[in-house]
Amino acid sequence: MYGLIHRGLESMVTSQYGADIWKKILTNSDAGSDSFLTMRSYPDQITLSLISSASRELELSASECLEAFGEYWLLEFAPGNYNTLLESTGREPIEFLKNLDDLHDHISSAFTEFSPPSFVVDDVTEEIFFLHYRSSRKGLESFVVGLLKGLKKRFEVDIGIEVETREELEVGEHIVFKLTLPPSGRH
Ligand code: HEM
Incomplete structure (x- = not known):
């Protein structure tokens, strides 16, 4: 998916858990620090790997993590x-x-x-x-x-x-x- 979506996830984690937790999530995923260009499309595998790394680090199920991200997207990221x-x-x-x-x-x-x-x-x-x-x-x-x-x-x-x-x-x-x-x- 587009880097914009990855940026949304990054924004949720850094605002709610801090930059250090986000760094760990990124390191333990298949995404590189070059996976965040807003207007570039990346393979969905990269997006899914960020979600599963986030759910491991935050001790949430993948579905809890996706749901939290959906709510954050609608209430914070898109309005911002x-x-x-x-x-x-x-x-x-x-x-x-x-x-x-x-x-x-x-x-x-x-x-x-x-x-x-x-x-x-x-x-x-x-x-x-x-x-x-x-x-x-x-x-x-x-x-x-x-x-x-x-x-x-x-x-x-x-x-x-x-x-x-x-x-x-x-x-x-x-x-x-x-x-x-x-x-x-x-x-
Ligand atoms: C307001 C600004 C919004 C922007 C700029 C935006 C943009 C995007 C972008 C770039 C993607 C990735 C698609 C891809 O990479 O092929 C996407 C996916 C998605 N968007 Fe939006 N979106 C917005 C609002 C919304 C809203 C309000 C909803 C629903 C209430 C929504 C539902 C979705 C869903 C479910 C996907 C996942 C793709 C899928 O289901 O296959 N979006 N959006």
């Missing part, structure tokens, strides 16, 4: 670096999720080797929504859960998050999340 883009994506969670593909599309001219995820929202009732997450990768479900938890906090809406179905694709996966909003959640 791309706030205008985030603000124009939506004023409430469902509008925001419906515009997420536009957000990634918007930056795809700068990120040329980009393989962003796709998010599609189906309205089931006024309060229940199915969120279809499709990725060319496997194993990022907990990252998405962390992003969704961040979204709850960003908009201060108590959304129920459950996995409805998981489907492996030839390349990547398709996960359907069932989101349950409180009756006044969109307003």
